[in-house]
Structure formats: structure tokens, C-alpha cells
Amino acid sequence: MIVGERKPLEQIEAMLEGFDKILIVGCGTCVAVSMAGGEKEVEELAVQLRMKDKLEGRKRTIDEITVTRQCDREYLEVLAKHLDNYDVVLSMACGAGVQFLAERYDDKIVLPALNTLFIGVAEDAGVWTQRCMACEDCILDQTGGICPMTICPKNLLNGPCGGTNGGKCEVDGEKDCAWTLIYRKLEKLGRLDYMRKIQPPKDYSVMTKPGKYTHQAFKETQENEEE
């Protein structure tokens, strides 16, 4: 899932300077799970802003709504009948959601309320860690399900560098060495021979931004339409 964190209130207030009618739009998918931009967090931010306004004697309208997802067109349609009433939309989705919302309603100012962090997993209650960097060429089959592209700061594909130190990384002593983890896992699986395989140089050209992908089933119909 995509993990995000809410920007500090000061930064959000600075963005909202000069706008009187504000709609906060939450996203009920990834960022709701990472406790950053779901219905609950939208409610918290809206109440905070309203209380702050009252404390400072300001009069603004701050309304709130949460859609299922901001990265799918159909879920953005529900906003159509509301948006005319607002000067600005504060989106609590990840960067992708903010952009898609801004694209759908291109006559509106859309502001981000979150910082998007990474694709990760829920390690513990309230703790998330990055596990994938979307390199577009997965090699987890060779590495016992541990990603050296994400966990190793040097993205090494053929064993550790000289800086591995007691299972920790030379870049950050707090972090685990990806290749020590991989060795231990392969040892446990009885697949240490995988370590001997040489991975060819990574093809970074496939990672060219921005990515675009069309499902095979839709490729042919699209081509036919173009003809």
C-alpha cells in the first residue's frame, strides 16, 4: 500500500492562506490504512482547522468529504455537484490522487495535505516500512523474497558490499544489511546455491518516468479503435 503522512498544520495553513471556502477531500484506500488521509483523519483535520479559526476569530467554511479512492475516475464524479461552492480543494490522498483530482477538475485549485512516503507494509501498529521501489523488473524469486533494490542503499544485486558489518549497513548502522538477510533466508530455505548465480546488470531504462502500462486484454481493443 502507499504510505503517507500528514503535513504539519503550519504548512497546511500557509497553503490555505487567502481562501475562505475550503473542501477537504479524503481518500478511503491506502492512506486511510496508513492513518494519514482517511475519513477519520479528514475529520480530525477539519475539526482542528475549524477550532483554530474560531480561536483566531477568522470566518472560513471548512467542509469535508471522503471518497473511496482518488485514483479512479468514477469515484471522483461524486464531487462534481459540490465543487462549485468552494475556492480550494485540500486533498488528503497520495500524490497520485491529488494529481488525478486536479486533472479531473482542472478549473479548481487542488492542494496536497499529505507527504507521500513509499510503497510499504504495516510492520506494527502505527509503523510502516518500505518494501518495494517499483523497479519494474522483480527479482524476488532469486533473493528469498527480500528486495535488495529497496533495502540495500546501493541497490546491489550480487551480494553485499565491503561495508556490511555484523548484519548492519555501513550507510546507517540502525538498518539491516539486505544481503545478510537474503543469505540467512536462503540458508533457511536450503537454496544457498542461488547466491552463486550472477545477476546481469540491472536495466534501469525500464524505470523511465512516468510509467505507463496497458493490460494485454485492453491493448488489442485500443489498437482496433485507433485504426
Next chain:
Amino acid sequence: MNDAARQFEPKVVAYCCTYCAYTAGDLAGSMRLEYATNVRVVQILCTGKIDAILLLRAFEEGADAVYVAGCALGDCHFLEGNLGALRTVAHTKHLLAEIGLQPERLEFFHVPASAGPLFAQRANEMTARARELGPNPLRETIHQAAGKKLERQDDGRPPLPEATHGKLIRHSEQIS
């Protein structure tokens, strides 16, 4: 104490868990203990149910102080509800500080079921604190509109048929 401070009667909201703090409140009553009448007790099943939004709303509606009273550490009826509440209260204090409302207006207390006098002491303590901090500045603006949650659009599907099975019937309503 000046006249204004003497006239100010704080409103204190206490979210008390059924198994410990609320029972302690009952005990305080049975023991004929007197405590501040400013405290409005809200009974909740477990402090683990407490949500930041519930606490913020109390302040938005003009409460001068709010506290959550739950079981002692390790004594939660639901094992770790009070640990979750500790986190929620700490997080909400941070949210209050961010908007410039004194975080001291919010507190978490451990009140075991056997501690009637402690219940009374905490109620007095929090009322005194509210008196010291003065009225919640949001009291005057309770009725001032500042926005709301927008209604969700009807999805156009017919409503679900009324359930015919599994209805809860009170024992006294059952026909024998």
C-alpha cells in the same frame, strides 16, 4: 481569587470505562464522598474506544477540561484498551497544541475499580485545573457555523429488504 474567577464554573467531561473508573465512581457515591459537581461522567465500555475526534469534539462544544479515566496498567478488562487510550490522549494533546489550545486541558488517569477516593480526587484535581486555566475560548463560538461533513450521494440502489432473521427480542417480549 477575583470575582470573575469565582463566578466561572468549569464544565469538565470525564470519559470513564465501565469496569474500573465508572465502578470507582459508584464506589465514591456509596462511600458518600463529595467531589466537584462540574464533572459530567460519560460511561464508555472501554477507554480503548476513545477516539481523538471524540475528545476534540468535546472541546469544540465548549468543554473546559476533558479527561479519560481507565483501568490501571495491566488491569484492562480487554487486556490493552487503556494502552490504546494512552496513545490516543497523547496524540490528541499534540493536535490541541497545534491549534493553540492548552493541551493541559486534556488528561488520562488510571482509576482502579476499588479506588473510590481516587475517583473523587481526580475529579477535583481536573476541575481545579480547569478553573486555573480559565474558560475554554471556544465556548463563545459553539453556535458559529464553520463547515460540516457533506452528505454522501445516494447510490441509486434500492434499500436493502428488512431483515427477517436474527432480530434481537428482549426476554420480556418473548411470547411463551
